[in-house]
Amino acid sequence: MEKKIPKPVVKRLGLYYRCLNRLYEEGIEFVASKDIAERLGIKSSQVRKDLSYFGEFGKRGVGYNTYELMNSLEKIIGVNKIWNVVVIGAGNIGSALVSYEGLKKEKFNIIGIFDADRSKVGKKIGKLQIKHISEIEEFFKKNIVEIAVIAVPENAAQLVVEKLEELGVKGLINFAPIKLRTKLPVEDVDITLSFKALSFKIERSLK
């Protein structure tokens, strides 16, 4: 793929993929960009434009073949691949993520969880046993790990990231409420921001 795909488009591809998956499960063979757009609450011109980055999928009047489009997106966004994930921090967020089956279904496989608190080490969350953070180098020697989740307190996050970068992780999901200094791709998960955005929408709808 020669064209550089803008970040917001890449994000939406994941949404399209999930939407198509659902449509396919519902037995819907062909789908128009209008239907995808309606389900996702975005403009159909946006859907058409986003998908046009990847050549012509759709047929005028008929729409897209759900299965074919799903497969094409699968190749583009890499959902065919299984991604190995480690979680750093076995607190509220880290433990909840490890217990969440939905990630595995989407091929994000959590293979390790690490914490600095020795009293947590050895305890199990589902099938995974919490390891001490000092074991992480050894773990990376034995396993291919692409993604790390930062679920440690704000003041510990930067140092943890520097270590992970050194170990060769490819990307980060960051729950800590700070801007990380790193060359790696990062997705910040800011729950507070979602609440703020929602309260803004509610206030606007009440006016």
Ligand SMILES: NC(=O)c1ccc[n+]([C@@H]2O[C@H](COP(=O)([O-])OP(=O)(O)OC[C@H]3O[C@@H](n4cnc5c(N)ncnc54)[C@H](O)[C@@H]3O)[C@@H](O)[C@H]2O)c1
């Ligand atoms: N709980 C929430 O609703 C929420 C929401 C949004 C963001 N966050 C953020 O997500 C992060 C995690 O939140 P939480 O509620 O799970 O926190 P938590 O305190 O429950 O868990 C953090 C864990 O990280 C471990 N830890 C500390 N330093 C470490 C290090 N250097 N290496 C490895 N482990 C280390 C701690 O021992 C603890 O088990 C925080 O930065 C928090 O601000 C939390």
